[in-house]
């Protein structure tokens with residue numbers, strides 16, 4: 001079993017598109033037993049990309065031990081399995097061991113692809129940590145490439161194996177950064193160049209990855225090539241692929257009047273500080289002591305007050321993200337009010 005994390009510094013660059021298409025291509029074309037997992041708890045949408053919108057169980061329920069991982073696998077028409085997520089304030093920053101343990105149960109599969117939250121923070125660190133390799137997705141523009149560079153620095157720090165960069169949404173226009181520039185800035189190889197194609201956007205609208213929805217479109221062919229190479233194979237272009245490539249080829253000649261930003265120089269001058277992930281912290285559970293009439297246990301006002309103080313301390317020391325803190329604070333203050341009223 002090989003675990004591959006699909007990561008990026010910047011959001012919206014195409015991580016989920018890449019995960020969905022690699023999963024579908026590996027299952028459908030390369031005939032691998034593959035599971036794709038949505039580990040983006042903030043904006044999860046891998047299910048949408050695969051046209052699966054009703055979930056019997058989620059990845060969070062697996063991590064919380066509520067269901068077995070096998071119970072959370074949803075069959076996709078490509079043959080791949082999907083473990084979806086729904087938005088939540090859950091933080092996986094201290095969940096490396098839990099993720100590693102639950103994935104152990106997927107030993108019978110060839111490949112596990114994990115879609116992640118954008119960023120270089122601790123939400124991505126555990127996934128990088130437990131993976132056998134990472135694919136960093138970026139676009140050929142300075143901001144995305146600068147974020148890609150930071151992600152690669154974090155990967156280096158956590159000792160993750162970098163498979164390479166997926167350069168997505170390439171239009172081959174003069175103002176884009178070239179493959180050589182991206183490689184030189186980031187210090188890693190570009191393993192796939194995915195063109196910007198309307199077929200990709202259409203495939204997302206209909207919930208069917210482009211490798212299945214428009215299998216001969218140039219973007220689909222590039223995803224299939226990458227999937228084959230991840231499985232140690234070579235994708236041979238079909239006649240229909242070549243015809244499509246010829247028909248869709250457009251010569252764009254956009255001359256630049258101004259000089260491009262010297263990205264490499266700028267990144268170095270910015271002296272980007274990559275902070276190590278903060279220490280792992282588990283969100284404290286509400287202590288349960290007193291029995292309610294219905295037999296369930298509930299906590300005392302004092303315990304909730306203590307919990308609120310702990311949460312505040314963790315938030316102020318930067319160990320708890322703001323949205324998680326606000327959610328937990330709100331929920332517990334409400335409970336406290338109710339307790340005091342009774």
Ligand code: ADP
Pocket residue numbers: 008010011012013014015016017018118168169170194195196197198200201204219
């Ligand atoms: P991320 O997961 O990194 O946030 P997504 O995979 O959700 O990014 O992609 C964001 C949007 O970018 C998609 O909804 C789609 O409209 C567009 N997109 C991604 N890749 C391509 C592509 N190769 N061609 C055209 N549009 C694309």
Ligand code: MG
Pocket residue numbers: 015016017040043045115
């Ligand atoms: Mg995404």
